[in-house]
Amino acid sequence: MSQLERIKVMFGAAPQKPRIVKPEVKQVHSLKRMTKADFEALKQHAHDHQLVTHKWRNRRWAVLILANLLFTLSFWLDIQMLEGALTASRFVGFHLIDLNSALQVMLAHKHIIVNLFIGTATVFVLWAVLGGRSFCSWVCPYHLLAEWFEWLHLKLVSKKLVSDHEFHRGTRTVFWIVFALLAALSGYTVFETISPTGILSRALIYGPSLALGWVLLLLVFEVVYSRRAWCRYVCPIGLTYGMVGAISPVRVKYQLDKCFHEGDCRRVCLVPHVLDVVIKGRAADLSTPIGPDCTRCGLCVDVCPSGALVFEVKGLSKLL
Amino acid sequence: MNDQNTEEQAADAARVSPAAAVQGAVSKRARAPVRQQANRRKFIRSTVMIGGVLGLAMLGYIPVASARKSRLRPPGALEESDFLSSCIKCGQCVQVCPVAAIKLDDIDQGFGIGVPYIDARQQACDFSCDAVQCILACPTGSLTYRKPAAVETRPGMLLAQPPVLKAKENDPEPTLNLKERIGVARLARPEACLAVQGKGFSGQARGADFRGRLRYVAVDRWKPVRVREHPYQRDLCDLCVTECPIKEAIRMDESQAADGSKRYRPQVLEQCVGCGVCEMICPVAPAAIVVDHREPWRA
Numbered sequence: 001m002s003q004l005e006r007i008k009v010m011f012g013a014a015p016q017k018p019r020i021v022k023p024e025v026k027q028v029h030s031l032k033r034m035t036k037a038d039f040e041a042l043k044q045h046a047h048d049h050q051l052v053t054h055k056w057r058n059r060r061w062a063v064l065i066l067a068n069l070l071f072t073l074s075f076w077l078d079i080q081m082l083e084g085a086l087t088a089s090r091f092v093g094f095h096l097i098d099l100n101s102a103l104q105v106m107l108a109h110k111h112i113i114v115n116l117f118i119g120t121a122t123v124f125v126l127w128a129v130l131g132g133r134s135f136c137s138w139v140c141p142y143h144l145l146a147e148w149f150e151w152l153h154l155k156l157v158s159k160k161l162v163s164d165h166e167f168h169r170g171t172r173t174v175f176w177i178v179f180a181l182l183a184a185l186s187g188y189t190v191f192e193t194i195s196p197t198g199i200l201s202r203a204l205i206y207g208p209s210l211a212l213g214w215v216l217l218l219l220v221f222e223v224v225y226s227r228r229a230w231c232r233y234v235c236p237i238g239l240t241y242g243m244v245g246a247i248s249p250v251r252v253k254y255q256l257d258k259c260f261h262e263g264d265c266r267r268v269c270l271v272p273h274v275l276d277v278v279i280k281g282r283a284a285d286l287s288t289p290i291g292p293d294c295t296r297c298g299l300c301v302d303v304c305p306s307g308a309l310v311f312e313v314k315g316l317s318k319l320l
Numbered sequence: 321m322n323d324q325n326t327e328e329q330a331a332d333a334a335r336v337s338p339a340a341a342v343q344g345a346v347s348k349r350a351r352a353p354v355r356q357q358a359n360r361r362k363f364i365r366s367t368v369m370i371g372g373v374l375g376l377a378m379l380g381y382i383p384v385a386s387a388r389k390s391r392l393r394p395p396g397a398l399e400e401s402d403f404l405s406s407c408i409k410c411g412q413c414v415q416v417c418p419v420a421a422i423k424l425d426d427i428d429q430g431f432g433i434g435v436p437y438i439d440a441r442q443q444a445c446d447f448s449c450d451a452v453q454c455i456l457a458c459p460t461g462s463l464t465y466r467k468p469a470a471v472e473t474r475p476g477m478l479l480a481q482p483p484v485l486k487a488k489e490n491d492p493e494p495t496l497n498l499k500e501r502i503g504v505a506r507l508a509r510p511e512a513c514l515a516v517q518g519k520g521f522s523g524q525a526r527g528a529d530f531r532g533r534l535r536y537v538a539v540d541r542w543k544p545v546r547v548r549e550h551p552y553q554r555d556l557c558d559l560c561v562t563e564c565p566i567k568e569a570i571r572m573d574e575s576q577a578a579d580g581s582k583r584y585r586p587q588v589l590e591q592c593v594g595c596g597v598c599e600m601i602c603p604v605a606p607a608a609i610v611v612d613h614r615e616p617w618r619a
Contacts, residue, residue, distance in 0.1 A: 074415075075415050083412055083416075083457070084411060084412040084415070084459075085410045085411050085434075087408050087409050087410045087434075088408040088409075088412065088460070090412065090459070095459055097408065097459060098408075101408050101409070101410075102408070105405070105406055105407075105408050105460055108405035108406070109402065109406035109460070110470075111406070111461070111468060111470050113460065113461035113464075113468075115459045115460070115461070116408075116459055116460045116461065119459055165365060167362065167365055167366040167369055168363060168366040170366075171369060175370065175373065175374075178370075179377075182378075186381070187401060188380070188381070188384065188404055188405055189404075189405065189407075189408075189409070189431065190378065190431065191377065192409055192431075192433065192434065193377055193380035193427065193433050194373070194376060194377045194380075198409055198434060199427070199433075202409065202411060202424060202434055205411065206411055206414060206424055209424075209426045209427065210427050210428055211426055211427035211433060213427075214427060233366070234373055
């Protein structure tokens, strides 16, 4: 799958089977087949010796909580480290402006001052380096809440009390376009009104608000009706950062030769379509970077028993 | 995930009808309608969700369009529609204000969610920061010293003279670096005004529970203190005049009544910036003097 195809998948297209598969890939597949008994034994061995770890999840939760705590403490203790909220802030004086909020304001107001531009450019470079949607899983407070409620959802699903209703992933692209148009045409930052990211961030810093009711409603919807619905099918912030992540060197890498094709990674993933490549016969190459819609949360890296999914920094791995 | 679900549904359908199960096992054609149905459901579900979320988001227009609460915006704010569109809802203005005069609106204000405002009666802007810190903090230019040419400005917003801060009066540069008003004070209930009644005032201006702060230069120029910690003793109530942070923005007019007795009345002057300190400090409830948001000064 080319990067262009991976971007298409991010916008909502269904992942396609590869047209051209490299001979070495065919070789790996046939090797896995030829030594079926050995392959099964290897699988068993990997599972027996699997280190059940939440390394990346724990690191990520720590970073997410610390980042949001820094906002709160900066204001409460007046230490002026990270002033503002997630929509726009100042880190020891440097402007940081959320890309989607900046886009909304620029389209609605149609006048860009220098500080707005500097803050937006800084954040663009920052997340282009750090992985784009890594904003979602490593910073966004709604992501963490939704992750906890997802656990409840899965619990209820396993007891057959609720089921996951999927939506078309293209809806998020529709939302992105419509919210951009609404901002430009109405002159109001319409999306900010319902953005749980902004609402939660402000509530954490400036105290509780009525708007938290809307966030709770979203969480209930996700528990009883559709798994991670906001992040998967609605949030234009995710798509904005996904686009930035398309050029990012930080990503998860899939190694075909180590994979047992059991699909544990797809079951824990927020965006399982990016892991389509782990399905038997979908990989076109021995090593495949996971697409830009990946939030770099590392749940798949943690869950994989054989280390077929790892974090990589493009270019850096070759250097080291 | 998609395939999984669709297949499950196909399997469910197959279980219902054994004939379909046989067919389903041998030909793909029999499964097609089930998959189509599932896809159609998903499409309808997705369309309904798009409509629902957008509908809810657009509800935010109602408070904006209808006769919603008029807000006193922080100093340097653009006109209301420009203000709502340019504000990025980050609250940096809230964080820098030394008297915590700035609050953020909630979702009941629709598109105004997260936008700053001042409730002058609870805590007015007394320019304790001297430099109008909220303007310096604003990253998007929603609050600015000078309005860009592209945005409209209302008549009567600009002051004739740069306002002189009483606290800075002896500084080399005594003026406030903002030459516009956010509103204008008005003696809304002269019948309630203690000065109009010829009465004095003694005690805590707003009672023992009031949390508002004010800068008293005589106490500490850089540290505003709570109003309740600064009781007054006046033979004629003139708190709105003496506590006004701007020079020559309000004065006590004295006149002779027909019976020869003196009559008093606070008079708002052209230099009033609409900061709301008079509204906050007014000891009668509700306040006799209030700030009209975004209004021009009238003689």
